[in-house]
Amino acid sequence: MIAGALDTKSRLAAILFSIAAAVVLGGLVVGLTGANPVSVYLEIAKGAVLGRGLDETLARSVPLVGMALAAAIALRAGLVNLGGDGQMLIGGLAAALVALYLPVPGAARAVLALAAAICAGGLYAWLAAILQLNLGIPFLIASLLFSYIARGLTSYLVRYPLRDPATGMPETYRVASGARLPAHIFDLPVSMAMVIMVVVAVVVVVNDRSGVNGFEWRMTGLNARFAQYSGVDLSRQTQRVAFLSGAMAGLVGALLILGQQYRFTDGALLAPGYTWSGLMAAVLAMASPIATIVTSVFFAALQVGGFSMERALGLPAVLTWVLQALIILCLAARPILFRKR
Amino acid sequence: MTLLEMKGITKRFDGVIANDGISLSVNRGEIHALMGENGAGKSTLMNILYGLLKPDAGEILVDGKAMDFTSPLGAIAAGIGMVHQTFRQFPNLTVWENLVFQNEPRQGPFVSADAARDFVRRLGSRHGLEIDPDSLVRDLAVGIRQRLEILKALSREARILILDEPTAVLTPQERDGLFSAMRELAGKGMALILVTHKIPEVIAITDKITVMRDGRVSGTLVTRGTNEAEIIRAMVGRNVPPTVASRVTSDARPMLSVKDLSVRKGAVTVVDDVSFDVRPGEIVGIAGVSGNGQPQLISAVMGLEPATGVVSIDGQDISRLPIARRRSAGISYVPEDRHLTGTAPAASIAENIVFGTHRNAAASSKGFLRKDAIRAQARKLIERFRVKAASEQLPIGSLSGGNMQKVVIAREVEHGSPLIIVEEPTRGVDVGAIEFIHQTLIAERDKGRAILVVSSDLTELLALSDRILVMFEGRINASLTGSDMNEDTVGRWMMGGAENR
Numbered sequence: 012m013i014a015g016a017l018d019t020k021s022r023l024a025a026i027l028f029s030i031a032a033a034v035v036l037g038g039l040v041v042g043l044t045g046a047n048p049v050s051v052y053l054e055i056a057k058g059a060v061l062g063r064g065l066d067e068t069l070a071r072s073v074p075l076v077g078m079a080l081a082a083a084i085a086l087r088a089g090l091v092n093l094g095g096d097g098q099m100l101i102g103g104l105a106a107a108l109v110a111l112y113l114p115v116p117g118a119a120r121a122v123l124a125l126a127a128a129i130c131a132g133g134l135y136a137w138l139a140a141i142l143q144l145n146l147g148i149p150f151l152i153a154s155l156l157f158s159y160i161a162r163g164l165t166s167y168l169v170r171y172p173l174r175d176p177a178t179g180m181p182e183t184y185r186v187a188s189g190a191r192l193p194a195h196i197f198d199l200p201v202s203m204a205m206v207i208m209v210v211v212a213v214v215v216v217v218n219d220r221s222g223v224n225g226f227e228w229r230m231t232g233l234n235a236r237f238a239q240y241s242g243v244d245l246s247r248q249t250q251r252v253a254f255l256s257g258a259m260a261g262l263v264g265a266l267l268i269l270g271q272q273y274r275f276t277d278g279a280l281l282a283p284g285y286t287w288s289g290l291m292a293a294v295l296a297m298a299s300p301i302a303t304i305v306t307s308v309f310f311a312a313l314q315v316g317g318f319s320m321e322r323a324l325g326l327p328a329v330l331t332w333v334l335q336a337l338i339i340l341c342l343a344a345r346p347i348l349f350r351k352r
Numbered sequence: 353m354t355l356l357e358m359k360g361i362t363k364r365f366d367g368v369i370a371n372d373g374i375s376l377s378v379n380r381g382e383i384h385a386l387m388g389e390n391g392a393g394k395s396t397l398m399n400i401l402y403g404l405l406k407p408d409a410g411e412i413l414v415d416g417k418a419m420d421f422t423s424p425l426g427a428i429a430a431g432i433g434m435v436h437q438t439f440r441q442f443p444n445l446t447v448w449e450n451l452v453f454q455n456e457p458r459q460g461p462f463v464s465a466d467a468a469r470d471f472v473r474r475l476g477s478r479h480g481l482e483i484d485p486d487s488l489v490r491d492l493a494v495g496i497r498q499r500l501e502i503l504k505a506l507s508r509e510a511r512i513l514i515l516d517e518p519t520a521v522l523t524p525q526e527r528d529g530l531f532s533a534m535r536e537l538a539g540k541g542m543a544l545i546l547v548t549h550k551i552p553e554v555i556a557i558t559d560k561i562t563v564m565r566d567g568r569v570s571g572t573l574v575t576r577g578t579n580e581a582e583i584i585r586a587m588v589g590r591n592v593p594p595t596v597a598s599r600v601t602s603d604a605r606p607m608l609s610v611k612d613l614s615v616r617k618g619a620v621t622v623v624d625d626v627s628f629d630v631r632p633g634e635i636v637g638i639a640g641v642s643g644n645g646q647p648q649l650i651s652a653v654m655g656l657e658p659a660t661g662v663v664s665i666d667g668q669d670i671s672r673l674p675i676a677r678r679r680s681a682g683i684s685y686v687p688e689d690r691h692l693t694g695t696a697p698a699a700s701i702a703e704n705i706v707f708g709t710h711r712n713a714a715a716s717s718k719g720f721l722r723k724d725a726i727r728a729q730a731r732k733l734i735e736r737f738r739v740k741a742a743s744e745q746l747p748i749g750s751l752s753g754g755n756m757q758k759v760v761i762a763r764e765v766e767h768g769s770p771l772i773i774v775e776e777p778t779r780g781v782d783v784g785a786i787e788f789i790h791q792t793l794i795a796e797r798d799k800g801r802a803i804l805v806v807s808s809d810l811t812e813l814l815a816l817s818d819r820i821l822v823m824f825e826g827r828i829n830a831s832l833t834g835s836d837m838n839e840d841t842v843g844r845w846m847m848g849g850a851e852n853r
């Protein structure tokens with residue numbers, strides 16, 4: 012894939028180059044519409060960090076970092092997980108069910124809901140891995156197709172058996188306030204979801220840099236045959252990595268339900284496109300977890316800035332998605348543009 | 353009549369000068385050897401000539417005209433062809449499809465298969481390199497695949513042909529075939545550059561020798577006026593006496609015991625009812641013309657190939673275990689293909705060395721890697737095995753071919769397993785390093801390890817082995833010891849055995 016044999020320095024250079032080139036190209040596009048690219052970029056930057064922008068960027072970073080790490084964990088080990096949507100839905104649904112119906116006290120319910128989401132998302136991805144291992148259906152395809160099944164299933168459930176008839180929407184009842192994740196801890200502008208994501212991200216980074224497991228996953232991603240010769244049980248590892256990648260997506264679903272939306276509304280989890288932004292961030296970071304965190308926070312800021320730019324200038328915020336895509340295209344084109352010989 | 357001239361070629365990789373003002377000139381009709389220790393810069397120089405790398409300084413003249421290649425396409429247009437050590441072919445396509453690729457004879461918008469077949473036949477007979485245009489490349493023997501590679505270069509009207517370690521993978525017969533083809537091409541006025549580590553070949557076939565050391569030219573010799581010792585001195589700056597191992601016999605309990613092992617591929621039995629033992633304190637060599645089941649035998653012993661029969665280590669039956677468990681039961685393994693299975697080229701040297709033992713206490717504790725210890729161990733092995741590497745943090749893929757091989761050997765020997773299985777221990781390794789690897793294996797034997805060596809190089813097997821098993825058509829048809837271990841006898845058994853006596 013793109014994550015070739017680049018050392019840290021040239022990887023950083025590649026990322027920065029791609030961003031710079033995309034900014035120039037995006038500027039040209041903006042210029043063609045008659046708007047002033049400089050003021051557009053200025054609005055995006057201001058919107059992302061000034062005033063409430065910073066809070067919004069941080070809030071959006073939580074699911075984006077999560078989905079990006081879910082993609083990166085798999086990518087690092089040589090698996091492409093395109094099923095983040097499905098795993099996030101199943102995780103979110105599991106969290107909602109536990110939070111709504113499990114008869115235990117509030118805080119315990121929240122903890123169990125998180126655990127259920129992690130297991131459900133993980134198992135859902137694990138199933139796709141089993142299809143690859145036993146039936147030879149590539150994980151990339153199976154995980155993607157499973158997303159459609161999850162969409163159909165959750166959509167049906169919240170429309171019929173789990174529906175809150177009081178609202179006109181296809182959605183579940185609201186999670187009781189005791190089972191929610193607090194939006195502020197000690198009145199700080201820090202949510203519980205944020206704290207959880209920081210802890211998880213640290214674990215992922217440490218495991219990648221120094222963990223024995225992280226080392227095995229990375230070497231497998233670089234050369235699976237060599238890993239097999241060196242004693243890695245590829246089948247077991249594929250199952251594990253798939254599970255953890257899905258678990259991460261499931262956790263994101265739970266954090267969104269318990270910390271932000273408080274109920275499972277059909278389509279609400281997928282609307283912001285976290286899975287795909289996350290995947291792009293992971294690809295841009297060439298699956299290195301630290302770089303993935305940086306790129307996904309950057310994408311979150313870009314998106315928040317885009318909305319604010321839309322309000323200020325009336326240009327569509329979708330421009331930021333164009334920028335994201337341009338960045339990835341520039342990254343892919345870089346080896347052709349700069350053949351180092 | 354100079355056909356090719358390279359002047360003052362310099363190429364730096366970060367930190368390393370791979371080529372430092374190299375000059376090389378080759379005449380029409382000349383076979384020119386390029387020799388030098390591992391990492392001397394031979395492949396770098398040839399990749400520059402073929403347009404794969406851009407030199408930092410220096411110029412290339414073909415027929416007196418200055419060239420500036422930006423890609424191999426430029427080099428090909430200038431009449432330069434290259435036979436790479438690793439073939440660049442489409443294994444699932446036929447010979448003619450491979451040969452005319454990007455140069456297809458057309459009939460309207462379609463590729464004309466008949467014209468292409470005809471083209472292949474004519475090309476082959478013109479150069480005395482006949483080949484069946486309709487065979488699938490993946491079914492061809494290595495020697496024929498190489499012939500295809502040469503034909504591909506010739507089909508683009510090459511006048512200068514580079515061969516990077518072409519004989520490393522060939523049987524003696526295939527090698528002789530290659531040499532007569534090379535002579536024929538030289539006779540037609542082509543210039544050939546042969547990169548190799550094998551001195552007898554150089555003496556047998558070349559006209560001139562350029563020896564490189566540490567990125568510089570350390571000697572230009574005329575083959576007729578030189579000898580083996582002089583070449584070696586130019587290469588390594590000292591004399592290298594060949595290892596002569598004293599042979600031993602061991603009667604210890606077998607460490608590896610193989611009984612009635614068979615491997616079937618469809619209707620063909622590629623390994624046929626093979627039984628043998630390897631005891632602690634001995635080196636057993638497996639000889640055989642390639643294609644007689646040697647790699648399949650080793651794959652079956654390692655658990656990479658479904659097989660019937662029993663394999664046991666130190667009395668423990670491992671026939672049903674996956675490779676990982678077999679290795680932990682006590683096998684170190686140096687696979688034949690180091691890029692594909694022996695290393696992860698993009699990972700660092702240190703990571704490649706520790707991988708496989710990274711769960712041991714020396715390399716990790718409580719699930720975390722001990723990075724300093726891992727790097728220290730890597731530095732120690734780099735020094736002890738004289739690997740030419742600027743740092744243990746570099747990707748192993750940036751090492752020269754021979755140095756990569758040394759790292760793999762170092763890792764497996766350092767494993768400490770009671771049984772070491774080595775395929776092609778010195779493929780692509782320079783003379784000095786060959787002696788070093790041989791001495792290392794013999795020292796491990798003397799420490800009481802059981803060692804199984806598979807090699808297509810008979811000289812190597814004769815130098816190393818205490819016992820030689822000869823494989824022919826999937827069977828072991830001879831087990832030779834003592835005075836029977838000579839080139840003649842082993843060679844006869846390799847060709848089928850008894851009836852030739």
Ligand SMILES: Nc1ncnc2c1ncn2[C@@H]1O[C@H](COP(=O)(O)OP(=O)(O)OP(=O)(O)O)[C@@H](O)[C@H]1O
Binds near residue numbers: 395396750751754780
């Ligand atoms: N892409 C690269 N990046 C960094 N260093 C490199 C690269 N390619 C080659 N080198 C270094 O340049 C030196 C010369 O390498 P080269 O492959 O030309 O040696 P060689 O003479 O072909 O050796 P061998 O006989 O082992 O094949 C080595 O020290 C090698 O590590």
Ligand SMILES: [Mg+2]
Binds near residue numbers: 394395396753
């Ligand atoms: Mg080389």
